[in-house]
Amino acid sequence: MILWVDFETRSRCDLLSHGGYNYAQDASTDVLCMSYAFDDGDVTTWIPGQPFPDEVRHFKGQIRAHNAAFERLIFWYVLQINFDITQFYCTASQARANCAPGSLEDVGRFSGATMRKDHRGKQLIRLLSIPRADGTFNNDPTLMAEMIAYCEQDVKVMRTISKAMRNLSDDELRDYHINETINDRGVLLDRPLADSAIRYASVELEEIERIVSEVTKGAITSVRSPRMREWVQERVGPEALKLMTTYKEGEKKMSIDKSVRANLLLLAEENPDEVPSDVADVIQCADDLWASSVAKFNRLSQLADVEDDRVRGAFVFAGGSATGRASSYGAQVHNFTRRCAKEPDEVRQAMVRGHAIVPKFGRRVTDVLKGMLRPALIPAKGKSLVVADWNAVEARLTPWLSNDPRADEVLDVFRSGRDIYVREAAGIFHLPEDEITSDKRQIGKVAILSCGFGGGVGAFGAMGRNYGIILTESDAKRTVDAWRRANQWAVNYWQKLEEAYTRALRNTGREFSAGRVTYLYDGVHLWYALPSGRVLCYPFAKLEPDGVTYAKAAWKPAADATEWPRARLWKGLACENITQAVANDLLRHSLRLIDDVILHVHDEIVVETDKPDEVLQQMSDVMCTPPDWAKGLPLSIESSVMLRYGK
DNA sequence: TGCGGCGGCGCC
């Protein structure tokens, strides 16, 4: 039996900024109503004051809710009903696992029910769930009745959608529960550090804005404003304007992003006529401010538990709906800057004591603060963090997934512990490996990173710039061609993928394999099965004259859109989706076997433990042993023990 | 006042 349930609540605690865990535990949080149904039964609603329904209180079966963590926490902390975590089944996770959007309203729009948005629900929440300006709650019975109707409607919609979708497999449901356990555990924030970072950053921010206001004579008050770009545009020469020009989908755009700013600052040194010094000053200020991490420290501090300083609920199961990778929410631990302070403990001491922070020459305080983001996450007293990440997992998976005998040569490089980048350069330049210089090795690295998923000159160029490699267009083209000649397994694999998914679309209900994956079109969605047994799909796929298109969950429709935005499937993307998805299968597999995980970042796992040596060994065993479905896949990791998170 | 578009940032 399934219990379908949805809560509406109210609180003085702001859910968005403080997160579901603080919200549910806040003393002011109350349930407004709970709508529920058993199986296909009628939807009814319980309201506080009425006797709580026993059949809910003592329910032992599966509880389905949309974003079920919220319902779980309300049951636990507000109603004091301790359902087991494994009873919960999240229908938003189910939607994402089926490559649909996570929000209840969007799943409906995505599935083509209607594209209309309904703002009334949100409006009711604003009216009833959030205190009014005078601090009291609105108890209006008419609004409350409308709220109950909405709550009941949500239960019905959730039930309809969930029943129309493929169910989560046992493995997926288990992995969801593991995700929730990690969310419950949370990660400890060095709150004094975060709070002092916020203070330093706000002082710095004021200083930067003051400089900008002065230099621009009051024309620019916020460096982040588009007006800043216009102000710069009006004051630079033709060379500089060229540097600012970018093309997006064929359209000309002016940009002032990081790479543009770097180029403009270089030009300013060469030629002040092109970029005058006051303009350079403003650009420098933008550089200093834009990437300021104050917002991130703020968020961490607000999300951390008021009692034990742990940040909970950071991970969204299958948040990357195209591949099933986890995404990170709130604190978004998936995009913490990698660069960390060299001596984080010393910087930390100086900061919490309020001493001056002295950045290296030419750098700003915000720069130092940025480097303290990862180190702001720490183990509990007496424990350490064990951090392990897979080496080049995607560069291993793609050849393995091709299942082409010619790819064995690549896998053997990994098996024998040789340097894959050197091997790649050797293939590209037709040289023996011992003649590969570090410059050539770097080109080999860029080729591996950019060419594996069918990328061409454009992809190579973009990636190369990140690594300081500038090649002429013809050299880039030659390199890409050489990579493809040296890795024909890849070219063949992309081709096979394209054939397989195209044939699948032409032949409803029949399976077509390429490499280690199998496609099947059921008449609506184009499904594919990964070696782990997990399935993914390209929703509402269509074979059009110029290729395959599908509804893309990650692209939210514009306000006036009449249908959900569609993307084009091409072989490189198919290849990449598979590789990322299977990398995620490896991660899921490891998370089942490793205890006390507090963080994971796609190819990295962090454990908090008081037995670091044992855990180090165990993580190495688990992460380097491929699951049953991946026999022969060479895996290796790098690991270290830390007292502050870092890179 | 809230919403949504836009440009921007960072990570894997």
Added chain:
DNA sequence: AAAGGGCGCCGCCGCA
């Protein structure tokens, strides 16, 4: 013919 894709958050600004 060629094609970097996968995420989420921040701040600003125009619009209704």
